[in-house]
Amino acid sequence: MIETTNLTKRYGPMRALDGLCLKVEKGDIFGFIGPNGAGKTTTIRILATLLGATSGDALVCGYSVRRHPKDIRRMIGYMPDSFGVYEEMRVDEYLEFFAAAHGIARGSRTKVVSDILALVDLGHKRESLIGQLSRGTQQRLGLARVLLHDPQVLLLDEPASGLDPRARIEIRELIRELGRMGKTILISSHILPELGDLCNRVGILERGKLLHQGTLSEVASRLREGRWVQARVARDPERAVAALSASAEVQEARLEGDMISVRLRDGTGSVAGVSDLLVREGFGLLHFQEEEMDLEQVFLRVTRRAGTAALRAKPPQPERPERGS
């Protein structure tokens, strides 16, 4: 549904996007994560045909952003991270305006607007002035706006930014509902736990480069470089580490505080084997769990690595003189 090929965007000497290759399948809820300045918004704006790429191309529903921007605009619903509303207009007038702007026939506009308002649960606010709505309700109205022309692809840039927890949960449920309706959704957000809960696939962007993409478990297992187990024992943890290190099933074992981290050997190592060993040797097993990474941990690990690699690659900079010296 969305595919970018070597997408590059330069602002003068700075590369906001550096050969981005991204693939989002039909029906995916794709979480796009990365620190500030990683290029998330730039990517989304290029996909929304608001920004031209310096090189490379992107296909949305099979249309090229370079050659068919008009066709793409019919296919997408775009919601920027912060957007303005016409405060003097009523909710239904606002939606009717955008329905007209999307070329929806006058006769069917009222029904479309009613349906969408019901979907986002704003039917009771139909005649309210937009300026009087809360931030969360305005955000829901924004989501209603992008759905008016029934787009196949939704590009949502930080849809929950600046919202209180309750409004955030409402927006998340709404997006999940849209996913169930078969929409392809590309969503960027800083609130990682929520994305992990919502998205079936994620892409991690850092300094304009896509470091990893896939399902959360795929990305996590790739990052973990094998399976890890965490254990806590009642007696003599140092000796337990030594015993584990000597085992044929274990690649690596180390003590982190009172917790023992064990990396299983690829192919031969098993979780049951490690627990058996600790019980058999009488260390008094208190806690035993295979390590699972959530999105936050994945993100931190990836961006930390990328940062270290970038620092290594960067030549030393001459010291800048102090101001006024």
Added chain:
Amino acid sequence: MGGLLARASRWVMTPILVKELRATFRGWRFYAAHGVVLSLFALILLITLIVWMTEPDPNPSKVGRVVFAMFAVFQAVLVVLVLPAFGCTSVVGEKERKSFDLLLTTTLTPAEIVWGKFTATMTYSCLFLISTLPLVSIAFLFGGVSLVDLGFCYAYLLVSSVLLNLYAVFISTTVKTSQRGVVICYLFLAPLVIALGALGVLLAEKYLERLLNGRAAELTFDFENTFEAVLRLGAPAFLYAALLGFFFLSATNRLKSPTANHSTSFRIFYVLLVAGAAWIALWLMETSPGKMAFHDRLTLALAYLYGIGAFGIFSQVFAAEEPVLPLRLRTQVGRMTGVRAALRPMMPGSVNGAVFCVLVNGLVLAASVLPLWYGVLAPESFPAPPGVHAEPGSAHELARAVPFTAACIFAFLCLLSGAGVLFSTMFRRTSTAKGMLGLLLLAVLLVPLIAWLVVVQDMEDGVPKPYGIAVTNLPMALVTVWFGLEQKPIVPFAFNLHGRSIPYSAAFCGAHVALGLGLFLWGMLRRRRLVQRAELGPTALAEGAKG
């Protein structure tokens, strides 16, 4: 048929227009502005009335005419000074409200958005103009004015507000803040107002005379002949239409997707511009009265072509496929030397655009200067070398036409480039430098307009007097004013410089090149000083090279 109607209705009651009207009339600002303007109008008319009524032995019809004249003047002030404020914040207001991207990702075309904004501002203008109508009825109580006067006044105000509103909407597409939009809009308003004033005078010269003599109802467009009609109406109307087209296309282009085609519409516009100007020039020659000399007719036609050519170059600065001046103008132009720097301000970003624009403008300029050297107009101004007898139009004359044409174009480029280099060192913002270059080009455009006005003003029995287009651009105007004309032909033969006769051709090129070189040297000096002050240091230059 139904489809056509639906499509037409999309352009009449556009979603943007509906939205704008709803948003505007829900707030209090429009009503407040409206109330203030109406009160001011009423106050001014009342004061005028009292002053004239207290005159000893007041003539009622004269009082009526004065009240009407005051009304017309203040309506014009309203159109010029108040109403563009709505337009110049229209599109940029969406950017500030962060709703601009939302509009762009709908299926509304850029043309529909610009049209919607323009029709909204025109609606406000019409509301202002129509709501003041009851006030002018006071004039009718006294007599001396007729409905024809009122009709003419309103037609002219409408024509003016169409141009000014479209201009204001265009400005609002080029800026990032409303504040800047207002400043730039009013900064560049003067040339347009002068042009509109000139149009008004051309059309209504006789009418105004009659109005002041109390015979206003006799208004008719009774031109002496077709030539005069073309001169007074056809030629200015074409320029007016060209300005409208330029503003609309430029505004539309700025809202297009970055990957969309930005140049085709402008290329078509330039072709139509050149073709239309050439057609009017030919028409002027064909329809001119028999007693007008051929070289006078030709010069008039060429002056028109020259004016349109200058407009073409002016529009190119703003509307080429990519900015004519590079984004990092201050560093890039500052870094360049020699011919590259001299040519840069004339070059749009893309190679195709550059070739096209230079070709079109070169052709227009060549067409306007070639016959000068050909000797048809004033052979005395291009003296043959000593000992050579050259008949006007002979092969010898023609052989010298090509280098002279090239020299003229080069001279014109020198002037623009010199100014470009200077401006690049004077302003930190590219937009300001572009604006100043635009002003310079506007000056180039305005001088032929004024010359045109002079010619038409001095007509006798529908025939221009045999002088008038002595000046065709700013440097020539300076030379003319400074040295004075030796003779008064339609094109000056020569200028008198301390008893020595300087041929027109030499003066034309010399003035352009000298001014251009002066500006260029001034720019280079400023650049040197900037580098010394490290404001434009080697690092910035290197960054400019990378960019």
